[in-house]
Amino acid sequence: AQRVTQPEKLLSVFKGAPVELKCNYSYSGSPELFWYVQYSRQRLQLLLRHISRESIKGFTADLNKGETSFHLKKPFAQEEDSAMYYCALRWDGDDKIIFGKGTRLHILP
């Protein structure tokens, strides 16, 4: 079954330190991968998707098909990055998007 795994429930990082949120998926085809973010008291929203290859708010994510991973990275954490982050996947030929369980990122001052 297609699955998205985020191994860390909570990640605490000092301000200014690098951030890496891990995401692995199990799917043999060509998935489309996303990162969604939920800031405190806000709704869930798209942060970035692998096909756009953009850097959003300093975050990047590279799809590694060999390792079936889509880790989210940022070189220097900021306090406003504290949020809940969800990795999500849509497999080719399908419309539904499935989500991982999420990682809470806590930026320490």
Place this chain on the structure above:
Amino acid sequence: DAGVTQSPTHLIKTRGQQVTLRCSPKSGHDTVSWYQQALGQGPQFIFQYYEEEERQRGNFPDRFSGHQFPNYSSELNVNALLLGDSALYLCASSSLGELFFGEGSRLTVL
């Protein structure tokens, strides 16, 4: 544009009752998806509606049903409520593969 709007925001039901949740998609969006998010979990896909038809369905029992209206708004119905149905129910409309979420309806089943 108010974005995706959901109602009610909170509700409490007892076991065995039925509930209807409502969703209005973002302007211009014709596809609506429903997700269940239990505490501490990621959103779980329930089903998706497009052109008033259920296009896809996740691993949820038939007690969960839905509807989409000609104006693209949607309803989620849950019959014979169980304690385990307590969760945040999220509606999302989509355009070009991106999901736009509402703030959710928090259902508590006692």
